[in-house]
Amino acid sequence: MSFREAIEREMAKQRRMQLATDEGRWRARKRFGQHFLEPAWADKVVDAIAPLPDDRFLEIGPGPGILTTRLASRVRELTAIEIDRDLAARLTPSLPPNARMLVADVLSVDLAPMTSDGPLRVAGNLPYYVSSPIIFKLIESARRTRAIPDATVMLQLEVAERLIATVGTADYGVLAILTQLHADVTRVLTLPPGAFRPMPKVRSAVVRLAFRPPAVDIGDQTTFERLVRTIFTQRRKTILNALRPFAEPLGRDPASALARAGIDSRRRPETLDLRELAALAQRLHEA
Incomplete structure (x- = not known):
């Protein structure tokens, strides 16, 4: 082995050692x-x-x-x-x-x-x-x-x-x-x-x-978030059936709330846009 080859081998060894040190220092958990x-x-x-x-x-x-x-x-x-x-x-x-x-x-x-x-x-x-x-x-x-x-x-x-x-x-x-x-x-x-x-x-x-400010007026923030989380656990059901677990414990009639929000009860949750979801949340929040 020539002197130059020995130097290059030693430098390569040091680079490998440095890489191992760096990887150990910054090890992901x-x-x-x-x-x-x-x-x-x-x-x-x-x-x-x-x-x-x-x-x-x-x-x-x-x-x-x-x-x-x-x-x-x-x-x-x-x-x-x-x-x-x-x-x-x-x-x-x-x-x-x-x-x-x-x-x-x-x-x-x-x-x-x-x-x-x-x-x-x-x-x-x-x-x-x-x-x-x-x-x-x-x-x-x-x-x-x-x-x-x-x-x-x-x-x-x-x-x-x-x-x-x-x-x-x-x-x-x-x-x-x-x-x-x-x-x-x-x-x-x-x-x-x-x-x-x-x-x-x-x-x-x-x-x-x-x-930015909210894209639509959702009324009560808590009602809106709870509504969205509830109906999207049953996204393949009709909105009428997906809404029942949210509306009925509140003493609300889901069919009436949908009608007042102008939403066809046969639609599915995933077809409702922000404006429609906001309108539905407001109808459900009303006394």
Whole structure:
């Protein structure tokens, strides 16, 4: 073996050792549903987020900081929320001066105080197993504070398709209705399994939720949400039969409520748009 070959072999060995060290340092944990974005895709995702120099950002699930450093370099201020204490401890020393780490479960954090200094945009790589609850958390926070203009998040493609689903389609249901009531939803990027480590078995998507006032007047929020959740557990039944478990315990006649809302009782829940669901909820809420 020549001297040059020996040097090249030693360098290759060191590269393998460094890769093993890095993978151990940033090992994804199944219990947190972690899949880390590969650096090769990071710039595309940041471009999809479209940060502006004066923006304040909340990043959910920074992991090893692949997005964090890139995003922080393009905005005024960034707060990263990480549930994994070990990951947070490793990432924190390398954060730029305009970024800070909050070790917490985003579902347990009140986001309102973070908006006291101005609008707060949101970005993040959401764990697959808890993406829907986080979406609902962001919707409620945006509705309550009126200071969260948008959220651009990575999630499972199947969930993205349910978010953007239109009335009458197989994916149209609770997630689409409760999200589209409060936000304009757009899929801005599709990611292959190879964009993450460890590689998931499914494709992912980057989705933007642009929050706004409700698309329709739903009357009582609780009544509307309970109605939607109830009838879509029986989406293949007629709306009359799907409505009975909700209406009858309230002492309401489902057929009468449907008639007053101008809805044919033979239709199925998945054919009702936001306006019709809002009208039905209001009729059911009336004394």
